[in-house]
Amino acid sequence: xxxxxxxxxxxxxxxxxxxxxxxxxxxxxxxxxxxxxxxxxxxxxxxxxxxxxxxxxxxxxxxxxxxxxxxxxxxxxxxxxxxxxxxxxxxxxxxxxxxxxxxxxxxxxxxxxxxxxxxxxxxxxxxxxxxxxxxxxxxxxxxxxxxxxxxxxxxxxxxxxxxxxxxxxxxxxxxxxxxxxxxxxxxxxxxxxxxxxxxxxxxxxxxxxxxxxxxxxxxxxxx
Ligand SMILES: O=C[C@H](O)[C@H](O)[C@H](O)COP(=O)(O)O
Numbered sequence: 482x483x484x485x486x487x488x489x490x491x492x493x494x495x496x497x498x499x500x501x502x503x504x505x506x507x508x509x510x511x512x513x514x515x516x517x518x519x520x521x522x523x524x525x526x527x528x529x530x531x532x533x534x535x536x537x538x539x540x541x542x543x544x545x546x547x548x549x550x551x552x553x554x555x556x557x558x559x560x561x562x563x564x565x566x567x568x569x570x571x572x573x574x575x576x577x578x579x580x581x582x583x584x585x586x587x588x589x590x591x592x593x594x595x596x597x598x599x600x601x602x603x604x605x606x607x608x609x610x611x612x613x614x615x616x617x618x619x620x621x622x623x624x625x626x627x628x629x630x631x632x633x634x635x636x637x638x639x640x641x642x643x644x645x646x647x648x649x650x651x652x653x654x655x656x657x658x659x660x661x662x663x664x665x666x667x668x669x670x671x672x673x674x675x676x677x678x679x680x681x682x683x684x685x686x687x688x689x690x691x692x693x694x695x696x697x698x699x700x701x702x703x704x
Pocket of ligand 1: 508509510511512513562563564565574575576577578579580581584
């Protein structure tokens with residue numbers, strides 16, 4: 482099976498977690514895109530969706546799914562999204578697609594975070610994947626210096642030869658060469674740096690369920 486087929490399998494499985502007659506929170510990235518395509522097939526059963534990025538909102542709308550602002554929604558039974566890495570305890574690195582801040586905000590409203598990923602994303606220790614940190618542009622240099630003191634090497638993320646600008650008008654610093662022994666503590670420390678908007682560690686509030694796609698089927702991890 483290809484990686485895309487594994488992503489499609491978990492996306493299909495995730496539909497079981499969508500609550501009829503409610504809004505669904507939708508993540509960003511290639512796995513979330515497969516989920517959106519599956520969601521389109523049952524769009525008449527839901528009230529609509531809350532998107533975690535402009536790209537996701539556009540894809541949802543292209544399928545005729547109603548997209549509402551998070552401010553209009555008080556109850557969100559589930560948030561469904563991919564991850565760049567996930568541990569057997571449900572802590573994740575996210576933000577490879579630069580959508581970490583809106584993802585964390587939408588996830589914070591949801592009763593359940595359902596992570597969908599192909600099996601290659603499961604790791605015992607987070608940090609091989611660069612840890613994204615969204616930063617206010619004027620604070621980029623000072624935040625990079627402070628991040629370097631926590632270990633790892635800070636790299637400003639570029640796209641098309643220019644610093645990548647997020648949906649929120651911020652930049653991303655990727656921290657490479659980390660071995661994250663205590664994800665909750667590192668999330669706390671990075672959150673405290675002035676100028677940091679969000680760190681792509683989802684540990685204090687990790688996933689509640691992870692649907693992992695493997696060649697022998699979808700494995701469900703519950704945390
Ligand atoms: O900002 C992007 C998100 O955190 C994605 O959920 C994450 O990067 C995983 O993306 P993909 O499903 O494309 O591997």
